[in-house]
Amino acid sequence: MFRFALAAVMLTLSACAAPEPPRGQSVGAELDALAADGRAIAEAQCARCHAVGEYGESPVPAAPVFRTLLSRYRAEVLEEELINGIRVAHPMPEFQFNPQSTDALIMHLRYVQEPPSE
Numbered sequence: 001m002f003r004f005a006l007a008a009v010m011l012t013l014s015a016c017a018a019p020e021p022p023r024g025q026s027v028g029a030e031l032d033a034l035a036a037d038g039r040a041i042a043e044a045q046c047a048r049c050h051a052v053g054e055y056g057e058s059p060v061p062a063a064p065v066f067r068t069l070l071s072r073y074r075a076e077v078l079e080e081e082l083i084n085g086i087r088v089a090h091p092m093p094e095f096q097f098n099p100q101s102t103d104a105l106i107m108h109l110r111y112v113q114e115p116p117s118e
């Protein structure tokens with residue numbers, strides 16, 4: 001019975017379009033796969049300037065590290081900006097993301113966020 005309930009919860013979570021996994025925990029293979037896609041996108045397109053993972057400094061000092069981005073940006077806002085092409089005033093190349101790759105990128109961001117420093 002308990003196992004059944006757990007399976008139902010996992011299904012609901014992975015069916016959700018913009019799931020919010022608890023920080024630092026993985027909630028299922030599908031979300032892990034989504035985040036892995038996002039990591040690949042970040043490494044291919046952003047890592048030249050930003051630190052995209054859990055550790056390290058950005059190659060371009062002015063570019064903020066991704067592991068603290070979501071403490072300043074709401075995921076929804078960032079998602080919109082990525083889809084529309086980021087318009088924040090800065091020397092970034094223009095990006096045009098589709099909703100799928102944006103979801104993946106944001107899931108990756110959620111996975112690597114540091115706990116808020118208090």
Ligand code: HEC
Pocket residue numbers: 042045046047048049050060062063064069072073078086088089090091092093095
């Ligand atoms: C050519 C270098 C370069 C690349 C590639 C790049 N960025 Fe940036 N990005 C920057 C710099 C520099 C800043 C800071 C600009 C500023 O503060 O004026 C920045 C800022 C940002 C910000 C705003 C952060 C804030 O605190 O306001 C976001 C979000 C962002 N980048 C996301 C991305 C994503 C996502 C990618 C990959 C798809 C990416 N960037 C690729 C150089 C880059």
